[in-house]
Structures are given as C-alpha cells and as structure tokens.
Amino acid sequence: MIRHISYICLTGSLIVTSFTANADMSHGKELHDSNCTSCHISIQGGDGSGIYTRENNRIETYPALIKQVKRCRDSLGVQWPDNDVNDVVEYLNMTFYKFDK
Numbered sequence: 745m746i747r748h749i750s751y752i753c754l755t756g757s758l759i760v761t762s763f764t765a766n767a768d769m770s771h772g773k774e775l776h777d778s779n780c781t782s783c784h785i786s787i788q789g790g791d792g793s794g795i796y797t798r799e800n801n802r803i804e805t806y807p808a809l810i811k812q813v814k815r816c817r818d819s820l821g822v823q824w825p826d827n828d829v830n831d832v833v834e835y836l837n838m839t840f841y842k843f844d845k
C-alpha cells in the first residue's frame with residue numbers, strides 16, 4: 745500500500761518536472777507573436793508588450809501567469825494543448841516576468 749502511494753507521488757512529480765522542463769521558448773514566441781500581440785497592441789499600443797510590464801499588473805506569480813495565459817487563450821478561441829500554453833508561459837516568463845517556479 746505504501747509503495748503504491750509513493751509510486752503515485754513519483755509519477756506526479758515526474759509529470760510536473762517534464763511539463764516545465766520541455767518548454768520550447770522559440771515555439772512559444774512564435775505562437776505568441778502570431779496570435780496574442782494584435783489584441784494587446786489595440787489595448788496598450790506600441791508592440792503590445794507594455795501589457796506585461798504595466799504598473800498596475802495583477803500577475804504576481806508563475807501560477808497566476810499560467811492562469812492568465814489560459815484565460816487569454818480561451819478569449820482568443822484557440823484550442824491549444826497544455827504543451828503550447830506552457831511554451832508561451834515560458835517565453836513570457838523568461839522575457840518579461842522572471843518569476844521563480
């Protein structure tokens with residue numbers, strides 16, 4: 745029984761690790777630049793990236809960033825799998841937010 749439980753924990757952490765370790769930032773940038781900027785430009789002007797660096801930014805943690813990317817993905821209406829979301833989150837985090845994970 746105990747062995748069974750630790751097996752589940754191990755599998756869980758392996759999945760979490762590979763979820764973040766396999767992020768493909770250049771794919772994330774590609775997805776981001778072709779899908780996400782035009783709407784942000786219409787809100788924020790410039791190249792749209794000001795929305796990530798604005799003062800009253802409510803995104804303060806890595807999980808909050810994931811959540812917001814999913815929210816925006818849904819308002820965009822695309823069906824990105826978690827892998828794609830993760831690539832975009834990683835791109836945004838490395839470029840703008842720099843949160844610890």
Ligand code: HEC
Pocket residue numbers: 776779780781783784787795796797798800801802803809812813816817819820832836
């Ligand atoms: C239909 C318009 C629209 C599209 C398309 C869109 N966004 Fe957004 N995005 C917004 C709006 C509006 C906000 C500001 C929300 C707020 O102030 O609460 C925002 C905010 C964000 C933020 C938080 C900015 C911050 O730090 O405060 C992130 C991250 C983000 N968008 C990512 C994305 C990504 C990734 C995509 C592409 C999948 C995307 N957005 C596509 C409208 C859009």
